[in-house]
Amino acid sequence: MARDDPSTMPAPTPDMLIAGMTGRARTAARSLAATSCERKADALHRAAAEIRIATDEICAANADDMASAEAQGLSVAMLDRLRLDPARLSAAADGIEAVAALADPVGQVIDSRDRPNGLRLERVRVPIGVIGIIYESRPNVTADAAALCVMAGNAVLLRGGSEALASNRAIHAAFVRGLVSVGVPADSVQLVPIADRAAVGAMLTAEGAIDLVIPRGGKSLVARVQAEARVPVLAHLDGINHVYVDASADPAMAEAIVVNAKMRRTGVCGAMETLLIDRDYPDTVALVERLLAAGCAVRGDATARAKVSGVTLADDADWDTEYLDAIASVAVVDGVEGAIAHIARHGSHHTDAIVAADAIVADRFLAAVDSAIVLWNASTQFADGGEFGLGGEIGIATGRLHARGPVALEGLTTYKWVGRGTGQVRG
Known part of the structure; x- marks a missing residue:
């Protein structure tokens, strides 16, 4: 019927x-x-x-x-x-x-x-x-x-x-x-x-x-x-990921990591969105210019903008934005404690990295930054289950349970x- x-x-x-x-x-x-x-x-x-x-x-x-x-x-x-x-x-x-x-x-x-x-x-x-x-x-x-x-x-x-x-x-x-x-x-x-x-x-x-x-x-x-x-x-929340470049960082290493972290694939959750640079780092201009030369638009704080031409002024929203695009915000901070404080205010507990030759500074960063993944001298783009030897992933969990x-x-x-x-x- x-x-x-x-x-x-x-x-x-x-x-x-x-x-x-x-x-x-x-x-x-x-x-x-x-x-x-x-x-x-x-x-x-x-x-x-x-x-x-x-x-x-x-x-x-x-x-x-x-x-x-x-x-x-x-x-x-x-x-x-x-x-x-x-x-x-x-x-x-x-x-x-x-x-x-x-x-x-x-x-x-x-x-x-x-x-x-x-x-x-x-x-x-x-x-x-x-x-x-x-x-x-x-x-x-x-x-x-x-x-x-x-x-x-x-x-x-x-x-x-x-x-x-x-x-x-x-x-x-x-x-x-x-x-x-x-x-x-x-x-x-x-x-x-x-x-x-x-x-x-x-x-x-x-x-x-x-x-x-x-x-x-x-x-x-x-x-x-x-x-x-x-x-x-x-839950998997935003990937507002930071790379902090310490005064002790090797400049060539810092430039390679920063460009890769931002530009390898801009649309993935492990991409760097904010670059933090130690006020005492000696090669700020070269570092930011390398990022600009790679095709990344850079929005910086007043200090970064004063140091590097081609950087536009960041507003308050930039520090809390997951761009997923060829855009990065840049802030000059007072050493590792300044970086830790910035990440605590604006981070999403996803992935944050430090580039440093000083092991004591690096250990302080790794211990103090409350993110699911913290890295020393490596690109944030390694935030991937396959790269961790896990064979893949469902996602990056940014909470605490389970x-x-x-x-x-x-x-x-x-x-x-x-x-x-x-x-x-x-x-």
């Missing part, structure tokens, strides 16, 4: 859609939790292979997304995040394979103790369960997040931005083909198929159905998630206590 014909039935509401997806995800999560490391790794290798095979198909879908995004006037930084090409897809497949090669955290005994009564207690890593990931622009997140969640034994609901819907669908389809080829449930990785923002709201209020939500995107997305969520959130910095396999697990007794009863 016509009433049984799916084509005549109304489309499910976002709430109904998410409820159905989470139900299937819970079933898949139970299966994944019992899946061996070898099978999970095999599934990821197959998923990577399917993405390589589908390169032309995925790039064609991405070209459609790019054309639409350009017509809508998306920023240069957003377009860079959205763009895929064979090299980027190959890197995404490499990342999946790198995750497959990692040690499985599930079942790892974190600590153990034997009680005087003979009861043995162990704290053991287990999957979180069902994870929801809400992200913008970067379609490679579809592959990265799926790989990490599967390897950590979690089912995942992926909700990408509308600007990348075709790209995400193509990557997701290839990834799932790899999973099912070795018997891992297709529902382990589900992509929310609609661009309706109400689907995000449905995910955020899915208490008991989604165990953890992870937002990856701009300030407005993260703010919405934190304001509306009724499930736990692992994970911090690049969130990879261990950050996607929780733990339970397992007790083994011989008949003990409590008196």
Whole structure:
């Protein structure tokens, strides 16, 4: 009868859609939790292979997304995040394979103790369960997040931005083909198929159905998630990252690090946004001019502007801005304590670096700066799970609970206590 014909039935509401997806995800999560490391790794290798095979198909879908995004006037930084090409897809497949090669955290005994009564207690890593990931622009997140969640034994609901819907669908389809080829449930990785923002709201209020939500995107997305969520959130806030160049820094090293930190890729969250220069550093002019020569617009405080032509005057908002573009703010500060104070006022607890030859000064910076990642004599662009040897990341967590910095396999697990007794009863 016509009433049984799916084509005549109304489309499910976002709430109904998410409820159905989470139900299937819970079933898949139970299966994944019992899946061996070898099978999970095999599934990821197959998923990577399917993405390589589908390169032309995925790039064609991405070209459609790019054309639409350009017509809508998306920023240069957003377009860079959205763009895929064979090299980027190959890197995404490499990342999946790198995750497959990692040690499985599930079942790892974190600590153990034997009680005087003979009861043995162990704290053991287990999957979180069902994870929801809400992200913008970067379609490679579809592959990265799926790989990490599967390897950590979690089912995942992926909700990408509308600007990348075709790209995400193509990557997701290839990834799932790899999973099912070795018997891992297709529902382990589900992509929310609609661009309706109400689907995000449905995910955020899915208490008991989604165990953890992870937002990856701009300030407005993260703010919405934190304001509306009724499930736990692992937040990634702005990357207002600083490089402080101490008076003791080697000038050649300082110039190389600063230019790389800002200009290697301006649209990533690990890019330097503010350069802090010790008042006693002897080569301020050469350092800032090197940044200008690399094509970066520089907005400086009064001291920096007086020293270097081509620097425009920064306003108060510049120190709190994540440009994600070829723009940097520059401030001259009174040594390491001045840098620490500036970062405390304006930083986002993401990634901050010091360039210094003086180990005592460097240790003071590393101890005092309260960021998820602090670096000595290295570019902030190393703020990446792959560069940390984690095989990829869900994001850089800037809060304090329950994970911090690049969130990879261990950050996607929780733990339970397992007790083994011989008949003990409590008196």
